[in-house]
Ligand SMILES: O=P(O)(O)OC[C@H]1O[C@H](OP(=O)(O)OP(=O)(O)O)[C@H](O)[C@@H]1O
Ligand SMILES: NC(=O)CC[C@H](N)C(=O)O
């Protein structure tokens with residue numbers, strides 16, 4: 001997952017974009033970047049690292065201007081080299097820069113078409129392909145000042161050609177900010193506004209509403225699937241549906257794990273959806289495991305805490321925060337390699353023995369993906385003196401790769417792939433385990449917004465909403481993105497040609 005921000009303001013935007021990226025840091029820890037427009041020229045700073053490390057005071061001083069976009073990256077295509085950090089830039093037409101969250105599923109075909117159109121894509125990133133696709137469509141107009149209709153026609157043409165997931169913010173020099181969401185609305189995007197002291201309006205788009213809250217913008221609404229928003233250089237807001245057949249299918253994993261609990265996505269509070277997941281799973285445990293001997297419910301920080309508390313309530317059992325999280329270590333799952341992920345679990349979490357000694361504990365996590373966390377945490381619970389260790393997952397078994405912006409490209413890396421609950425339980429070393437049913441997970445979110453009739457649930461059921469993902473595509477993805485292939489590519493790739501990046 002990545003986080004994106006775009007602002008057209010009446011003040012310098014560097015600090016506001018920085019602050020917004022800081023609260024979107026949970027969506028991507030690998031690289032960060034900001035582009036602003038200063039007197040008709042782009043200013044860029046992007047590098048690998050967390051927001052607080054990438055932008056030094058000297059970079060902030062150079063990022064002048066009242067319009068800009070920002071990005072935090074969790075790579076799901078190409079390499080994790082700094083040259084594939086975002087925003088990406090093309091110099092024609094006008095000068096355009098993109099921040100993209102999501103992942104295209106027809107990158108190779110689009111790349112070939114772009115080559116025939118004599119456009120150059122310099123990296124292996126799908127986001128650079130998407131930028132060039134939009135640039136090609138925008139270039140079909142010859143007016144010096146783009147109209148909103150011309151921008152929307154270009155976005156409509158992108159929708160017709162691009163497949164996969166994309167929520168994007170694009171700055172166009174002297175024209176304005178364009179933001180849009182793919183026709184399924186797989187990745188989130190919100191629109192906000194702030195009134196300046198002089199009564200003029202500033203606009204902001206962001207991946208999550210929490211970014212608007214943090215910098216004092218008022219939430220206006222979610223951008224609809226397929227819809228585009230254009231804020232012109234003279235600060236006028238235009239919006240239009242640009243997809244022929246939009247169909248709301250937001251990614252359910254945003255609610256399970258990715259998004260911050262204090263965000264609202266597609267009119268659903270992420271926090272409330274997690275509480276609901278706890279209600280459903282608690283009821284299932286009560287129903288199917290009537291004579292359980294659980295003494296205490298313990299969450300695996302941080303994402304599962306709200307879920308575990310509700311399970312404890314349902315089971316009428318104590319809830320104890322038996323693991324302490326080192327607040328200086330980021331999220332484990334979105335780290336780039338398995339070795340790094342394994343090492344960080346023990347550095348990140350430590351057990352308080354008194355909560356485990358001689359007890360039968362139910363550990364609760366939001367999801368089990370590779371099993372990196374659950375395997376080690378069960379070992380730690382036993383070392384801390386637990387008698388029996390049971391395990392509950394608020395998401396069902398994850399058995400299929402994700403192709404829409406979550407880096408789970410290979411089914412073999414998923415612990416639940418080809419295994420039943422008993423086998424998974426044995427591998428992670430639990431005395432018993434329970435997974436949420438998919439119907440319950442969907443209901444936990446859908447009950448909070450009945451207008452959403454469908455979710456993107458492919459990691460659980462193998463149904464890919466874009467209907468273009470077959471086994472040969474998944475095999476190709478595996479060859480490109482298994483852990484070994486990624487490590488090899490990252491060794492080979494150096495920096496590429498790009499807009500001047502302040503170092
Ligand atoms: O089965 P795995 O491959 O280990 O992946 C699943 C784990 O990773 C995530 O935690 P993470 O540490 O990323 O973040 P959190 O602190 O927000 O829970 C998630 O919450 C699970 O705990
Ligand atoms: N997780 C994401 O949204 C990634 C965006 C893009 N596919 C990249 O790899 O940079």
Ligand SMILES: [Mg+2]
Pocket residue numbers: 300301302303304365366373
């Ligand atoms: Mg976790």
